[in-house]
Amino acid sequence: MNLIVPDQGKAEVSRQHSATTSRPPIVIAPSRGWRDGLTLAAADIAETVRLWPLIWTLSFFDIRLRYRGSLLGPFWLTLSTAIMVAAIGFLYAKLFHQDVAAYLPFLAISLVLWNFINTITSEGATCLTQSEGMIRSMRMPHSLHAARVVMRNVLVLGHNLIVIVVVFAIFRTTPNISAFSLIPAGLLWGVDAFAVCLLLSIFGARFRDIPPIVSSIMQIAFYMTPIMWSPTMLMHRGYTIALVKLNPFFSLLEILRGPLLNMPLEPEAWATALAYSAVLLLLTAFAFIRARSRIPYWV
Amino acid sequence: MAKLIAQNVTVSFPLYHGESRSLKKTVFAAASGRLGQDKNHRLVVEALRDVSFSLKTGDRLGFVGSNGAGKTTLLRTMAGIYEPVAGSITIDGAITALLDPGQGMNFDLTGNENIRLRALFSGYPESEIARLQADVAEFAELDQFLDLPVRTYSSGMVVRLGFALATAIKPQILLMDEWILAGDASFMDKARHRLETMVRGAEILVLSSHSAEIIMQWCNRVIWMDRGQVRADGTPEEVLSAYLPPEQFAHAKAAADVAV
Numbered sequence: 001m002n003l004i005v006p007d008q009g010k011a012e013v014s015r016q017h018s019a020t021t022s023r024p025p026i027v028i029a030p031s032r033g034w035r036d037g038l039t040l041a042a043a044d045i046a047e048t049v050r051l052w053p054l055i056w057t058l059s060f061f062d063i064r065l066r067y068r069g070s071l072l073g074p075f076w077l078t079l080s081t082a083i084m085v086a087a088i089g090f091l092y093a094k095l096f097h098q099d100v101a102a103y104l105p106f107l108a109i110s111l112v113l114w115n116f117i118n119t120i121t122s123e124g125a126t127c128l129t130q131s132e133g134m135i136r137s138m139r140m141p142h143s144l145h146a147a148r149v150v151m152r153n154v155l156v157l158g159h160n161l162i163v164i165v166v167v168f169a170i171f172r173t174t175p176n177i178s179a180f181s182l183i184p185a186g187l188l189w190g191v192d193a194f195a196v197c198l199l200l201s202i203f204g205a206r207f208r209d210i211p212p213i214v215s216s217i218m219q220i221a222f223y224m225t226p227i228m229w230s231p232t233m234l235m236h237r238g239y240t241i242a243l244v245k246l247n248p249f250f251s252l253l254e255i256l257r258g259p260l261l262n263m264p265l266e267p268e269a270w271a272t273a274l275a276y277s278a279v280l281l282l283l284t285a286f287a288f289i290r291a292r293s294r295i296p297y298w299v
Numbered sequence: 300m301a302k303l304i305a306q307n308v309t310v311s312f313p314l315y316h317g318e319s320r321s322l323k324k325t326v327f328a329a330a331s332g333r334l335g336q337d338k339n340h341r342l343v344v345e346a347l348r349d350v351s352f353s354l355k356t357g358d359r360l361g362f363v364g365s366n367g368a369g370k371t372t373l374l375r376t377m378a379g380i381y382e383p384v385a386g387s388i389t390i391d392g393a394i395t396a397l398l399d400p401g402q403g404m405n406f407d408l409t410g411n412e413n414i415r416l417r418a419l420f421s422g423y424p425e426s427e428i429a430r431l432q433a434d435v436a437e438f439a440e441l442d443q444f445l446d447l448p449v450r451t452y453s454s455g456m457v458v459r460l461g462f463a464l465a466t467a468i469k470p471q472i473l474l475m476d477e478w479i480l481a482g483d484a485s486f487m488d489k490a491r492h493r494l495e496t497m498v499r500g501a502e503i504l505v506l507s508s509h510s511a512e513i514i515m516q517w518c519n520r521v522i523w524m525d526r527g528q529v530r531a532d533g534t535p536e537e538v539l540s541a542y543l544p545p546e547q548f549a550h551a552k553a554a555a556d557v558a559v
Contacts, residue, residue, distance in 0.1 A: 028382050138396060297313060
């Protein structure tokens with residue numbers, strides 16, 4: 001802090017601000033080679049990050065629009081999840097011979113998180129084709145549409161978290177010390193959600209069969225993944241457990257669900273989750289670099 | 300100083316829904332000469348071929364040409380929406396394109412909400428958004444309507460909102476397609492006044508229209524597009540006298556002179 005000449009700092013700030021308002025000329029030309037493509041793709045994502053107030057407002061309006069004129073508004077999200085968890089929880093606890101106090105918290109987290117994954121994939125696959133009007137009317141980063149889907153579903157997730165909190169309070173489930181790992185796990189989920197949206201949106205724009213294929217795969221994945229049932233039920237059934245351990249959705253669910261349900265940190269789940277995430281990120285980067293400039297022609 | 304340069308711009312659209320070329324398509328392609336194949340042997344429509352021109356501050360360019368000559372595609376390419384497959388576009392200055400009345404607006408949101416989204420896209424701070432909303436309301440004469448969803452507007456009101464919004468955010472380069480003609484007479488006067496102040500402030504206007512009168516009144520340079528290529532480039536009199544049949548040219552010139 002320079003107290004002797006306090007005005008100098010201020011003048012510097014205002015000069016920098018005026019310098020940023022006159023942007024350098026934009027040159028749009030076909031990319032030559034991978035390095036060029038990578039630079040343009042990175043610039044697209046950087047522009048999306050810069051436009052986060054727009055993404056926030058778009059997502060906020062999306063949710064408000066969905067529930068405009070309804071009495072409960074977005075709390076319908078909370079209510080319908082709560083009813084679902086309660087109804088399925090008591091029935092399946094009986095069906096699987098499980099203790100309700102242990103099963104209900106497990107089911108609440110699993111369903112809420114699966115709901116997030118499921119809408120991310122289905123809305124991700126159609127987000128570019130649905131934003132056709134915006135894409136064709138002005139130049140904007142293409143990754144913005146994927147970011148909008150993620151932001152919107154994080155807001156939905158926020159409403160559903162209330163159900164988890166209430167269920168945990170009722171059954172007095174307390175997360176243990178390994179809950180610190182929720183922070184990196186949440187970050188990994190954010191990055192993966194964005195990547196999956198971007199990847200599916202590109203394929204969904206180019207091949208119109210992708211959205212129905214994605215929804216049928218997700219339906220199968222719902223039954224194959226321990227969401228309604230816990231993997232401990234498979235403990236003594238031989239090699240079927242391998243099927244669960246290799247499931248990418250299971251490892252991703254487990255790194256968030258485990259610590260919340262008072263279980264120790266699982267290095268195996270983390271390793272699988274990180275490996276799948278790395279593959280996903282590479283695939284997405286490859287697809288986005290190749291396809292970015294063609295997106296307006298496809299939608 | 301605003302600047303817009305197109306250098307050997309080529310744009311082609313892939314046709315994914317007809318992978319194999321039927322006899323009918325081959326005949327059609329031979330007749331129009333605009334279907335081709337790219338390096339992966341995919342069928343493409345060549346919308347723009349080798350288009351070059353450069354615009355500087357104060358230029359008011361008009362595009363003329365028959366339907367499908369590539370005028371709208373060229374405007375979209377100039378706006379940076381379609382990236383050319385060959386050649387380059389250089390944009391120096393804040394650019395706004397009024398390509399269709401909807402302009403990417405969400406018709407379920409209210410006018411004010413759409414204005415907010417556009418302001419955020421253009422990087423306006425929160426404090427400026429209310430001022431922008433007031434400016435648009437005043438110019439488009441939509442006061443109470445701005446609190447209603449855009450889908451309740453008449454098509455003329457949508458046009459007014461789109462035009463007011465596009466010009467309120469003070470672009471240095473404005474690209475307009477011909478739909479602006481949907482406005483009523485009194486609005487046209489206002490629109491022209493607003494554009495003139497904008498262009499006088501040393502900016503660039505690019506207009507695509509089928510109306511020779513509009514082109515003559517608003518432009519000081521005209522490019523004639525034909526089958527995706529530049530057929531002629533010059534002053535409105537030069538290009539329009541070649542483009543239009545003589546009696547239509549005389550009629551348009553007389554009408555433009557009366558209006559000025």
